[in-house]
Amino acid sequence: MKKILAVLLAGMMAVTAFAGCGGQTTESSGSSSGSGESESTAIEVKDSIVDESVFGDENNISLKVWAPDKAVALVKQQVEDFKAAYPGKTFTKIEVVAQGEGDAGTQLLNDASVAADVFSFASDQLNKLVDAKVIADVAFKDYVTQENAPETITAATIKDTLYAYPETNDNGYYLVYDNTVVNEEQAKTLEGILEACRAAGKKFIFNCGDGFYGCTFAFTGGVKIDGFEEDGVTQKFTDYDEAEAVATLQAFSKLMHDYKGTFTSLDVAQIASGFSTGTLGAGVDGSWNTVADQDALKDKFGAAKLPTINVNGTDKQLISMFGYKYIGVNASSQFPAAAQILALYLSGEKCQEQRAEQLGWGPSNKAVQEKPVVADSPVLQAIKQQSENACVQVNIAATLWSPMGNLGNKLIAEQTNPDDAEFFKKLLKETIENIRDEG
C-alpha cells in the first residue's frame, strides 16, 4: 500500500507543478500582446497628453498604480482626470495601491508579473531595476527631458537611456532650526549652530549612525560617490585627497567632542518631538518630516541648507546625499503603451503642481519650480539650495549604508581621539574597502 501512497504523492506533486506551468503561460502570452505602433520617431506631446493613436490597439485597459500612502487619495483623483483626458479609450480598471517608495523596487523585483504597471520609487533603486531589466525605458524621452530639471534627467539616465519619469526633486535632508535659539547668520556655520545651541542649553541632532546622513562626513571631505565600476555592482569613488578627507573627518570629530552633550546622534524621528518639548535647538531632518517640524515649531520654524564647517581655516559646505523620486513603468506590463502614457501624465506639470500644493513635494518640472508655491516656500528653497551641494542618490551599492553609518558612529564615539590622524586614515580606508566589498 506504500505504493498507492507513492502514486498519490507523485500525482499531487505533478498537479502542483502543472499549476505553476499554467501560471507561466498566461504571463508570457500577456507580455507578447502590445501596441501596433511601428515608427520610432518622437511623438508629439502637449500638456503631458498624447494623441490617442499612441495607445495602438490597446483597449479595455486595466492598470495598477503604486503610490505612497500619503499620496494615494490625490493620485486616485489624478487618475480620474487621466481617464477623462482620453475619452476615446475604455478603462476597465485603474487601481491605486499604497506602496512606500523606499521599497517599491524590491517589491517589483520579488515578482514583476503581479506588481504595479506604474509605480513611484526613490532614485537609489533605479540601478537595481535597470540591472534586473524589470523597468521599461521612457517612451517620451524628448518631451520629458525638455520639461524637467536637467539633474533629475541625468540621474535617471544610464548609458544614454532614460529609464524613469522624474516626479520630485526633494528627497534629501536640510537644516531645521528654532529661530529663537539660532539666528539666520549662525545657521550658516556648524560652529555657529552648536555655539548657539550650547548657549541656550539645547541640543543639536544629526543622525551620524545612519549611512544616509553619515555619508555627509565623507562627501564633505571630498570622498564622493561616482556611480558604479564596470561590473555594475561595485561603488566607484571620485579621486580624493586623503589628507584633506582625513582633516575634514578630524574637524567633524573635534566638533562632536568639543560640543559633547550638545551634538547628539539620534534618530530623525526625535527631531520633531525635541522641538515640541523644547529640548532641541536645531537638527538635520529629512524633507518628508517638514510638516511635523513645522507643527512643532509653528512661527519659530527656520529652514536652511546644511551649514559649513571650518577645516584648517577654510569654511567647507556640507555635502549631503540627495535623491529624486521617479515614476517607473513595469517592463512586463500587459498594457505597455497605456502604462507609459499614464506615467507621462502623472509626472506632468499639472500633477506635479497639485502635489506641491497639497503634499508639499518639491517638483522636478521646470515650470512648476518657478511658480509661487515653490518660490515662496523657505523649505523648498532650502532643499533646492542643498540639492546644488549634494551627491545624487542614484547607483548606490547596497553595501554603502552600513559602513557610512559606522563612519559616523566612530566620529562621535567617546573612545575616538580627534587628534589621531592615523586612526581616521585607517577608518576611511577600511570604510571604502567595506563599501567596495574588497576582501
Place this chain on the structure above:
Amino acid sequence: MTFVEYKQLNPFQKFAYNFKKFFLNIPGALGRFFKGIGKAIVKFFVSIGRGFKNYGVTFAKGDWATKLSYLIFGIGDIHKGKIYKGIMFFLAEVLYILYIVFFGWQYISKFGSLGTVETHQVQDGIIKRTVFGDNSMLILLYSVLTIVITIVVFAIYIANIKDAYRHQLMRANGEKPTTLKEDAKDFLDGKYHITLLSFPVLMISIFNILPLIFMILIAFTNYDKAHMPPGTLFTWVGLQNFESLFDIVNTPKKATTFLELTEWTLLWAVIATFSNYILGMIVALMINKKGIKLKSLWRTLFVITIAVPQFVSLLLMNQMLQTNGAINVLLTDISHLFGGTEQVEIQFLNSSTFMARATVVIVNIWVGIPYTILSMSGILMNIPEDLYESARIDGASPFKTFSAITLPYMIFVTTPQLITQFVGNINNFNVIYLLTGGGPSTEQYYQAGKTDILVTWLFTLSMTSQDYGLAAAIGILVFIVCATLSLIIYNNSKSMKDEEAFS
C-alpha cells in the same frame, strides 16, 4: 577506579574525576559518531547492491507480464487481476512522462548551467520591450522539483516490479489478489498509520524538504547582487562561498567576520543558556522553598513578563537604552538628587563592545528567566517527597540534599531542554536583532557589527547586501555546528544513557 574508591572521594575530587572523564570521553564519542556514519554508508551501498541483484533476478524469473512491467508500469498487476493497482501504476508513468515532456525537461536540461540566455530588450514600435531569458532561480527550483519527482517515480517503478513479481508468485501458489474493497478496508485498519501520515508527509515534503534542498543548493552558486534573476544569470561555483568564509588570505574581511562572529555566537550561546538556567533555577528554588508565603503570587509576578510579546519588550528596551532613553533620564534624575549637574548619557548599545554585549546578556536574562522558572517549578514540585524525607532521617544537610537529590534530578530531566535552549540561542535572532541591530558598528567586519551573531549576519547578507550564496553557506555551517553539538551532548547525557534513573 572502582566504584568503592569513587565513593570515598570528596566532592571536589569527584567533580574533577567526572570533569576529566567527560573530556576524555569526547574523542571516543566523536569516534563512535563517525564510525556510526561509516557503518550507515556501508549499509546503504550494500542495500543498493542487493537492490540491483533483486532487479536482475526478478527479471530472469518473471513471466512475460512481469518482464513487460520493466518497461510499462502496472502490466504485471493487470495481467494477474489486480486491475486498479495496475492502472494506478500505469497512470503514474503516464503523468510522469507528461510532466517531463511539457514542464520538467525545459528546466532539468539546463540544470548543469543554470541557464544561458540572458534577459534582453527589443524595440517594438516606440516602446522598448523586455524579453525575459532564462531565470536561473526558476531553473534551480523546478529542477529540484523534477529530481524529487523522479526519485519518487523511481520508487514507484521498483514497487511496480516487486508487486508484479509478488502477484506472479501468488498466482503460482494458487492465491487470488486482494480486491480494491479489501485494500481500502486495510487502510482503515492494519495500515491506518499510512492513511493518517500521508497528508502530513506530503505537506512536509512540499513546504520543508523541497525549499531546504533548494536553499542548500544555492550555497554552491554565485547568487548575489551581481547575479540577480531575472535580469542576469547565476551559475555553479562549487565551494567558493565556503572558501571565502575561511580564506584569511584572499578574503580577509569575510573570513575575519565569520571566525570572530562564530566565536561570539558560541560564547553568547553558552552565557545566555547557562545564565538563564542557573538564575531561573535559583529563583525557582527560592519560590519553592518551604515556609515561603504567597508562592503563587511570586510565580505569577515573574510570569507576567511572558504576557507581553517578547519582541515588544525588546523593542521597548531598545528605546529605553538609547542615549536619551528612559534609563539615562532616570540615571540623570538620580544623579541630580545627589547633587550632580551633568546629564548622564551612557551609550549602552552603540559604543563599547563589552557594554553592548553585557547589555544584551542582561536583557536576555530578564526576558528569559520566567520560562526557566516556570518549567523548573514544575520539576521541583514533582521530585518525590520521600527522597527528601529519607535524606532528613539520615541527617543530610540542606546543601547535601540539594546537591545529591535536587540538582541531579533537575539536570537529568532538563538536559534535552538545555540542548534545545543552546541551539535556540545560537539562532537567537530576536534578542540580538531587535535590541542592538548588530551594533556597535565596526569597520573590521563585512556587513556586521560587534553583537551580530551568525544568523543576524546571515539576515543582513541576504536582506541588504543580497549575498544569497554566502548567506546559504553560513546557514549550512550553522546547521552543522548545531547538529554535531546537540548529538554529542545528548548522546553523552544521563537522560539518554540511563533513562530509568529516576523512575
